[in-house]
Amino acid sequence: MTFQNRFKIVFAGLALTAVSACGLAKPEALTPEAQAKTTEERRETIWDIFNNSNPDVSVSVNRFIWNASLEVLNFMPIESVDPFTGVIVMGYGTPPGGNRAYRATVYVKDPALEARSLIVALQGKNGRPVSASTQRAIEDAILSRARQLRIQDGKL
Known part of the structure; x- marks a missing residue:
């Protein structure tokens, strides 16, 4: 038996041991009260991270x-959407009063x-980026609205 064959057998044995060890804590072994508690703990939404009091979990976007x-x-x-990295990916949509469809990727860094x-x-439907002036207008509209939201928040 060659060294490579021995290595494959040992590696396969270790992999099987690791996979079987993962199944030690089965949900069926938990009491009904513990199962209900773990189910309740998992009931969170993506918006909970913005209202989180845990200092270990933070979102670094505005x-x-x-x-x-x-x-x-x-x-x-x-x-x-990924609030942890600040990326919003949107599909094609036509603005009100417009006739061209656009898609957008927003990065709040x-x-x-x-x-x-x-x-x-x-990006337009043809796959090309839009003009710089259109992109700047959208960025200005977002920043203007963000300033309005900040003023409405009243925490100045």
Whole structure:
């Protein structure tokens, strides 16, 4: 038996041992009260991270820019959101009164309410990026709305 064959056998044995060890804590072994508690603990929404009092879990995006992005681009369907990295991916949508469909990716990269905290990438149906002036107009609309939300919040 060659060294490679021995290595494969040992590796396969270790892999089987590791996989079988993962099944030690089965949910069936828990009492009904413990199962209900673990089910209740898992009932969280993505929005709970913004209202979290645990200092170990933090989101490093500006909530005003985040909410303003969702409001300004509400004509586009949301494909995915990740508040931990600050990325919002939206599908194709036509703005009210417009005739061209766009899709957007929004990146909120800083917790500060500043223009450098926001990057918006817009794309037309043809797959090409939109003009710089259109992109700047969307960014300005998001930042203006974010400032309005900050003023409404009253924590100045």
